[in-house]
Amino acid sequence: MLRGLWKLTWLEIKIFVREPLGVIGTVGIPVLIYVLFGRLFASPRRDAADVPRVFSVDLPILASVLIATSTVLSLVAIIAIYREGGILRRLRATPLRPYTILTAHVLVKLLFTLITLAAMLLAGRRYYSLDAGVPLVSFTLSLLFSSVSILSLGFLIASIVPTARFAQPIGTLILYPMLAVSGLFVPVASLPPTLRALARVLPLTYAVSLMRGIWHGESWAAHGGDVAVLFVMFLAFTAVSAKVFRWE
Amino acid sequence: MTREPVIHVAALRKTYGRTVAVDEVSFDVQAGEIFGLIGPNGAGKTTAMECIEGLRTPDRGLISVLGMDPGRDAYALQERIGVQLQEAQLQKRIKVREAVGLWASLYRKPVNGDRLIDQLGLGDKRNAWFMTLSGGQKQRLFIALALINDPELVFLDELTTGLDPQARRAIWDLVRGIRQRGKTVFLTTHLMEEAERLCDRVAIIDHGRIIDIGTPTELVHRHCPERTVIIVSQDSNAADRFRAIPLVRSVSSEGFQLTIRGVGGELVTHVIQCVAEHKILVIDFRTEVPTLEDVFLKLTGHMIRD
Numbered sequence: 001m002l003r004g005l006w007k008l009t010w011l012e013i014k015i016f017v018r019e020p021l022g023v024i025g026t027v028g029i030p031v032l033i034y035v036l037f038g039r040l041f042a043s044p045r046r047d048a049a050d051v052p053r054v055f056s057v058d059l060p061i062l063a064s065v066l067i068a069t070s071t072v073l074s075l076v077a078i079i080a081i082y083r084e085g086g087i088l089r090r091l092r093a094t095p096l097r098p099y100t101i102l103t104a105h106v107l108v109k110l111l112f113t114l115i116t117l118a119a120m121l122l123a124g125r126r127y128y129s130l131d132a133g134v135p136l137v138s139f140t141l142s143l144l145f146s147s148v149s150i151l152s153l154g155f156l157i158a159s160i161v162p163t164a165r166f167a168q169p170i171g172t173l174i175l176y177p178m179l180a181v182s183g184l185f186v187p188v189a190s191l192p193p194t195l196r197a198l199a200r201v202l203p204l205t206y207a208v209s210l211m212r213g214i215w216h217g218e219s220w221a222a223h224g225g226d227v228a229v230l231f232v233m234f235l236a237f238t239a240v241s242a243k244v245f246r247w248e
Numbered sequence: 249m250t251r252e253p254v255i256h257v258a259a260l261r262k263t264y265g266r267t268v269a270v271d272e273v274s275f276d277v278q279a280g281e282i283f284g285l286i287g288p289n290g291a292g293k294t295t296a297m298e299c300i301e302g303l304r305t306p307d308r309g310l311i312s313v314l315g316m317d318p319g320r321d322a323y324a325l326q327e328r329i330g331v332q333l334q335e336a337q338l339q340k341r342i343k344v345r346e347a348v349g350l351w352a353s354l355y356r357k358p359v360n361g362d363r364l365i366d367q368l369g370l371g372d373k374r375n376a377w378f379m380t381l382s383g384g385q386k387q388r389l390f391i392a393l394a395l396i397n398d399p400e401l402v403f404l405d406e407l408t409t410g411l412d413p414q415a416r417r418a419i420w421d422l423v424r425g426i427r428q429r430g431k432t433v434f435l436t437t438h439l440m441e442e443a444e445r446l447c448d449r450v451a452i453i454d455h456g457r458i459i460d461i462g463t464p465t466e467l468v469h470r471h472c473p474e475r476t477v478i479i480v481s482q483d484s485n486a487a488d489r490f491r492a493i494p495l496v497r498s499v500s501s502e503g504f505q506l507t508i509r510g511v512g513g514e515l516v517t518h519v520i521q522c523v524a525e526h527k528i529l530v531i532d533f534r535t536e537v538p539t540l541e542d543v544f545l546k547l548t549g550h551m552i553r554d
Contacts, residue, residue, distance in 0.1 A: 003353070004353050007349070011342065012339075015339050015340075015342055018341040018377075019341060086333075087337050087339060089333065090337065090390075093326065094326055094351065095355065
């Protein structure tokens, strides 16, 4: 029963765009940073040995991951704000279901993820080439797919965290360690055993593996395991958050 | 044979930690009436109402709304009721017509949103962002959202808070119009005047308990049968004449002003007959009939504004 979903999604997009600072922060700044890093670090311009792989070759992946994490943080924050401000409460006294509201926000986030990615890649194509070797469509799909899974973790946090004050810190507390052990900076195999175990239960690890693989031309089949885990996590997180969602 | 009540509440109880917000509350709301739950702020009105709306879960008690259980049948119930919450917010940058449009899209048979916006005096704020509206305008928007699905039963919590007298009266007319179309209204208020003007029946609540239920007139007759007649007369015998009337309890005088106090609905008639019989020259004649505020004070020992 997704009545009201499209109307709500379209409405939330319009509302988001009415706040110029939000758009600048979500789209403008990542694009700016991407281009800046490209000028500073992209392989052909610097001695490859000096620069960590993540900045030289893997920057698109890093950037994408950062988009994903920032959308999760803002999802968590927005839900907390809506909850605290009584907006959720007002929406509750209607036939709207909680998962419709969350889905609407997720769709908005995904849309802006796409827009940011496109803007980023286009603006920085001088430093990170978009030639024939790069499977753009596949990569975009892998980013969206990973985002949905990571966002469902955001769902879960948003469902439980009571106030906006805690939403950001808790979200950050979960996301940045997740980022650290995801394999972006250090290969997962090189991590100490406990951290490696932690990495294996977090969605970002599989997202990085998937996105990196696709970007460098590997097939989806080769990353079937990543896809499967991401999907299962999405189902699990969504199911739990539907049960524990707090309206106030 | 009586019809099934639209709302049936039996022994409702809700506590928050050690505070008992709602204590063994029971009442019925009949179809087609305007029923008021009246009492001071903090009496438990909103808590009780939100339990009935299905927004809060009671600790104990039985609630039936339109034959449904608000906890179990929440979504089915939301189709048929309209809810105006006391403290509510919307997204800051949502336009008035967008909010109404969104709400309208959630129900099967919404009314014309644009007309509703005009009816509530928000016509020229159609494209205004929510955060730019005044308190009264926000209130009217929330009322529109409560009415958009043409509900059989409307819940109004502290309906006219923040409204100026003119807007208040306009809303009262709107509420009477709702009842005229055969709907039922359940409202809470701490304004006795509002209760007296709007409600067919009221339940007085204080500290989480129902004190009494009845029509405003019944409650006044039951608890405050005193009547007061104030007469300004230069006739020096007037006071004694009035004291002779059986229903009169006391007559006090201050200069030429006589305050006659007695009990019973016929007091005023007897005073008038006395004036006529003894041809007392009366310069001014005023009566004071107790209000629900007096009833509340009598029943609870404190003012509603304490």
